[in-house]
Amino acid sequence: MNRGRIFPWVQFAAKFWVPWLAIFLLMVPVLQLSAKGHSLKGDTRAGSTEQAVTENQITPVAESAWPGEVTNDSQQPARRTIRGKITDQQGAPLPGVTITILGTTRGVITDNDGSYSIDVASTDRLVYSFIGLESQIVDVGNQTTINVTMKEKTEELEDVTVVAFAKQKKESVLASIETVKPEELRVPSSNLTTALAGRMSGIISYQRSGEPGQDNAEFFIRGVTTFGYKKDPLILIDGIELSSAELSRLHPDDIAAFSIMKDATATALYGARGANGVILVTTKEGREGKAKVNIRWESSMSQPTKNIELADPITYMKLHNEAVRTRDPLGELPYSPTPYVYPATDWQNLLLKDYTMNHRLNFNISGGGTVARYYISGGITQDNGILEVPKENDFNNNIDLKKYVIRSNVNINLTKTTEVILRVHGNFDDYRGPIRGGTETYQMIMRSNPVLFPAYYAPDEANKYVQHILFGNFGNGNYINPYAEMVKGYKESSTSMMLAQFELKQDLKFITEGLHFRLLGNTTRDSYFDVQRSYAPFFYYVNSYNNRTDEYKLRLLNSDSGREYLDYLEGQKEVASTFYAESALDYDRTFGEDHTVSGLLVGIMRQYLKGNAGDLQRSLPSRNLGLSGRFTYAYQTKYFVEFNFGYNGTERFSANERFGFFPSAGVGWYVSKEKFWEPLLPTFSKLKLKATYGLVGNDAIGSDSDRFFYLSNVNLNDGNRGFKWGADGGYSRNGVSISRYANDKITWETATKTNLGVEVGLFDKIDIEADFFTEYRTNILMDRLSFSTFGLQAATKANVGEASSRGIDASIDVQHNFNKDLWLTARGNFTYAKGIYEKVEEPDYSATPWKSRVGQPITQQWGYIAERLFVDDKEVANSPRQELGSIVMGGDLKYRDINNDDRISSLDQVPIGFPTTPEIIYGFGASMGYKSVDLSLFFQGSARSSFWILANNALLKAYADSHWSEANRDIYALWPRLSYKWENNNLVRNTWYMQDGTFLRLKSVELGYSLPKNLYQRFGIEYMRLYGSGTNLLTFSRFKLWDPEMGGNGLGYPVQRVLNIGLQISF
């Protein structure tokens, strides 16, 4: 065991970096060779257009003040002068374009108005080139005037799909990968995750809260097929694993490609980390050309999609009285019969604004020359909460979240075959808001008593000179006064993430054509801290009131605990660092016409280290190591086969279980490229069938804090487990507590995924992609059943769980240009995913099979079936006994006795409703444009989910209007018999409060107008567009009390409806 004493980093350096260093050293001669190869090959490649550009820029031609002939080959026959004008795509003249005769060094450049003239022979070919623009070759022939419009270089071919660790031609991709255009993700929000639902097939997503900074949507790829702790996909931004928080801050303008990887072939390369699917985002890189600036400014008005309607104060008092008397006829009424002596406090009105304004500003600049290209971008967003800032208060307590983002991607061509990319990226958040956070403040507002006390009192005679606000309260001052809670102080937090990345790409074509090498190193640093500053409010209460003089006397309730001056509380601080390195060798070559072969080998290593992990085992680095590969073969671009593997290791498991092999394979057939298909081509322009099968793993099992399953976790000095012996307990020892027993057999979850896909094209306008998938997940870590008689201190765990899922995801794209001015694109997608338990550790439920989780959806809820409300106490006495922890009366919920044992117990709980995670997410929308006006609409829907309205003390108007009372014995009322205390019988999970989570909403609308060019062209501006947009404008749902997307979180910070105006300028 000596080697373990060496500091792990030394080991790491010796074992891992030495080979890499060797590669680097090897690269030096390689680079030199490749540089030589380049200059040698220069002559043979002189015919290529790219070469002509570089060669001619350094000829004396470019320095000639007068454009015209420079060299004169008098031997050439039949020479004449060609004139013309060069313009860009917008029609503006282009000065400085190099025009050369192909195969010679003779040439001219255009002058300021873009015109040129050159002497040529009719057999010559002219090459037009300009930095950043596509070079063109024109045959001279008999023409005398040649006008050329230069087009921008297209960065990459349209039909390329980003796949794991590489790019692949779209036609040859067998894996199920959904790529979405970044424009589709543009919503007037500073949170990208809220745009995912319904935009892509394969994503199940929902947003439960609208609080700035806490409004990340949950998202799962093809639903949830595990009951372990890590259910969400692996998120990779430029190849680096980042969290959903970082994904949420990405600006769509910075995204070059956004794809989600769904099946085994797509994710197997990520080995033990890809089982839940992968989201892969690449950011933009600079393009050759002059600096291009894009600026986007947006200002939006944000308000809750739906405000919750509470009962009015008088009703509140009446019902509160009723709640007491209906349970206890001798109970003391909280309010006297005259309602006039109580204050009416509308907490909602006092503490919430109708709307709030948010601002966003983003810019990016890109450009570069043949050697280096850059893309830099920055953004500032300010999101405010909808909390009212009271005038009486000293500090602004509304939520104010400012996010700053910077990004810089620089590509440098070191040699003709070597490219270096440097990416630096930073996210910085500054937050200021109420101490309890927006959601809790909201809940306090909803639940506070509206009549017991006002928010604050105007000072009475005795308190005239008091400096602090006289907050209202009651009793001992222990009630929650939401106003006091909100204004008493504030919390400031700061989050930062810095990422620096170096990437080297080497074309190894001097070894063999089509071979590339890539090396990537990355480090990410995260930090977070927060600080709270607050005073302790003084609470008052009206002691006496003189109605003749209209004067009141206040009494201070908490003279001992109140405090005028601020106190300070440091919150949590988190620091973490991540290191990641990746090296890849890939090969792609077509032999002859028919055989295309490609291969890829990737080695990765990753380390995550937390600075304040809390205990020794958690403080150890999390590491991953892997070797992955892909081999593909295509015959005539008709038949495709592919094999992938991931060989991955993780530090969590014992040495025997540490590494796993995850293979996958796929086949594809491009049917529409067959000869026999030709007659069908005008209708069915494309038909491709594909099938994949493979294994993927998930090493994030158990919990974040429970990592080294092969080691026991013990506290060898636990005071709680101590004992005292001897006279007067004089002989004492602390005890030993065990929180985990060692188990060296524990290993990762394995997902076996099958995917059958079809791609159909109709009339060259409609694209349909559909996938049918199944997944079977084994080795899910679960607690074994245990009883206290076992004598164990901690639960034992094992890889015993199994789950499966199946579903469909499909998307349809329609694109049609009616004429030059009118175009239409429409897009729809649909995802259905259902994950069920296959094998779980549970007691023998053969007598009560409905209790078993096997065969039930993973987020299925169990509860009682509520038949109706009891008519009266006599019915209660004559029904099965409901022993659920409270005394049952008429008007309480009556449950069905499933097992006929004449009592309602936990054995009567059955699966109720749909799972809490929606099984269906869909979206459809269209964009259309006519001349300079464009309009897009997008609907999103969710179906097959259930949620439960909260059982709590907020008296919604709906409950007040419909509840069982002794006067009105409505046995189908919304709310059962009122109560002033916790009635467990009515609050256990049951079908009475179950709601259908189905909804369809007009998720976004955007209307844009591109301003006429003649307005701004003289200021150097190229493009200007003004637009108005909105999100969550309309919602259609059967549930009316609050926004259905929030589910059971209805009294939290509401999901927001946003109206937005924006301006986009490029120059």
Next chain:
Amino acid sequence: MMKSILKILITIFLAGTIAACDYLDVVPDNVAVIENAFSDKYNAEKFLATCYSYIPNFGDPWINPGLLSGDEVGTELSRSLPQFLGWRTARKEHVCGHPRLQHLPGRDQTGG
């Protein structure tokens, strides 16, 4: 020459990955494990103390059903005071669907 460079590259590539298996061995020696409980007399006594620590405290009305569930002694049942589960058992609230007091684990098993 080129072929050999390729071979070297691939060899190093594979070797680099495989040789790095120890990279995952992040746990240093001497982390606290159960074996440390028996390393010397003092620690072994601690383990013995652990075993003794599970003896129910018969003087505790929270734990010993004999004290309160016999309906011989009562306490106030108000919301503001801690509710002795033994006393609730005496009031026939210890029912099949909601067991209040279980002797082995000591406390309320349903969280109610």
